[in-house]
Amino acid sequence: MIPELGHFALILALAVALVQGTVPLFGAARGDARLMALAPVAALTQAFLVTLAFLALMQAYVASDLSVANVVANSHSAKPLLYKVTGVWGNHEGSMLLWALILSIFGAAVALFGANLPDSLRSRVLSIQALIGVGFLAFILFTSNPFTRLASAPADGNGLNPLLQDPGLAFHPPLLYLGYVGFSVTYSFAIAALLEGRVDAAWARWVRPWTLAAWCFLTLGIALGSWWAYYILGWGGFWFWDPVENASLMPWLAGTALLHSAIVVEKRDALKSWTVLLAVLAFSLSLLGTFLVRSGVLTSVHAFAQDPARGFYILCFLLAVTGGGLALYAWRAPSLQPGGLFQPISREGALILNNLLLCTLAATVLLGTLYPLFLDLLTGDKVSVGPPFFNATFVPITLALFAALCVGPFLGWKRAELWPALIHLRTAFVVSVIAAFVAGFAIDSRSTLAAVAFGFGVWLIVGTLVELATRLRLGVVPWRESVRRLRNTPRASIGMTISHAALGFVVLGAVATGAWHLELIRTVKPGETVSFAGYEVTLQRVDNVQGPNFIAERATLAVKRNGRPFTVLQPERRLFVVQRRQVAETAIQTNLLRDFYATLGEGDANTGWTIRLYSNPLAPWIWLGGALCALGGFVSLSDRRLRIGAPSRLARSRASGPALTSGPGGPRSQKT
């Protein structure tokens, strides 16, 4: 009964989305206020119906309703409750429903918080959002229905992929989808702007919170995914340049570029068509990622439900969304009023450099991901493009980006001088050069690149802090005055400082872990001791343990340093009985500066067990940095200027040009 209700709700949602996707669009074109007023109501109704469907599926999972095919294929009654819930999106059908849910919730959010938007813009945005929803809902209903019943229910389900039965991965997909789908709002705004033929500072201000929110979630999602890969895959690595990882990195890079270029639109009324293009691309790359993962076009360790028929549908959908958007762009963008020319040495010049580099990075990742496919089709050669390619291409470009990153915030709008900025940064420069030398000579002289990259990490942190100190005139004016200045600094600026510095922490963690980790693989019998990285590690025993839905071998490793007990690590090897799959459960002891990481491999009492030990310096900084980066985004999102919205367009003449706002406190809003 409940699955059927969910199914009906989904069908109704599709009908509502169809209405929402057409009528308000027509109304906006005709200037009919009554038709446009339909949009927010429809958006809320659609969100309600999709939520209902989602809850119905969740109920089927929690209650282990084994007459539902999706539950049988992906769940098991003995699974812990948390994984019954998260199992809802641990499979193709359910995750598509989650997509549709988030999509409709974002639509509802625009309807709720978009009261200060002009009616025509709001109804167009909501219509585009609904048309995307139509694509997803139809996809779910016609090719991937999660509510399909079985004629006869089996005794129990097949269980969830054991790799996914993990708290890290339980929340990785929702965060990632919040990011991917969040870019649908920016896309809708871009299309609506193209339809209206008008992109101005107010538009940029309206789009900004949505871009920022999507970007924050995507950042968190990627960081969480990387953390999960680090501790569950048991290889000690944190990023593998796997197609699925690349699929999430590309929209992140495009979204980051968009965040920065939108500022130029907002402040200088320039770079408009480029920003619109980025908004279309950020969402298109999100869809491309989905297509690549689910169609089976590329292989990945994260193999999802791969099915060419579904792949073909997603391809058509991708073509409709991206192709439609880009065709509209080709048609309408040339008529957008171009902004004024500007100086290369200026804030906007620096932001353009940022955009060029970020887009080059995104293109590099795209090329590296798709090159094996292209080569295979053209020549029949099979290659795989892995870390060597990305290290050789991605890293140098990011270093150029990092070099410029600290300078940009020192440059003023319109026209600036490079020299004063560099004078301000001389301390940061000296400190980071020293750091690079220390890294190169004292820590490890094998990799010059690692030492240089380490220096850049320090440069990012110190350079960003120097910028903040300069802004607060720290040490120049009495500290009370500096505190007052800090309080008056817009949240958006503080967010920027946090995120930029956080990037430095990510770089330091990635460089240190990647280049300077220690690793030991050894077969050890119980009672045997190995020395590793200055520690003595003894395999005390290996026990058999019974978990809720797995059995495990649990090793107890006593770690001593200079004869004194340091810690006890208990890595496990779990065999998930239902799926007959083995998963390593790593044991990590961290002091936030270094991870001591152990995994248990194959073995038995006679020959001993294979254990892997890693010492990963600064590894936790990668994910803490990622979280901090997202936190910066959220701080910026809380900026009062975004909350109260932009001044209404009517009150401003469109030719009024740049400088919507200056100084703390933001613009004087006409409608609060």
Next chain:
Amino acid sequence: MSRRLLFLLPLLTLALMAGFFAWSLLAGRDPAAIGSVMVGRPAPPINLPALEEGHPPLTDALLKTGKPVLVNFFASWCAPCLAEHPLFMRLKERDGAVIIGIAWKNKRTEALAWLDRLGNPFRTAGLDLEGKAGLDWGLSGVPETYAIDGNGVVRLHFRGPLTERDLTDSVLPFLKGTTK
């Protein structure tokens, strides 16, 4: 006009990419089976030192004896190799198959110890310490197994461990000469 073209560029790029995607979907290729290129071609030359010191090196002559031969790349550090090992023992003992082993990126002592411990299914075994032969053979990892006919042409290629099913479906018929 050139400005217009510039704005069309993203759309054209998309069209190109979409063409590739549609092609790859419709061509019915299986991305997981990345290894079919070797099948139907002459086996790449081999010139490797023997795993056991003092034994003659491995050459192409081993692959062109007029009889079918299996070539198995393995390593002592590779868990799936352990899984498929009993099948090779059985192939040798029960079915009399000629199997050539190549220890890939493996230390001589470790590979020999592994074979000593588990049993040696190989007629002769070579050592590919640097993984160069693996490159010639289009290896993506271990274990991989190639079935080569009497004329030195690769007829079957398995990536990953052999299974019972592979054995009954293709390896045994191949060895008996019932398939080409």
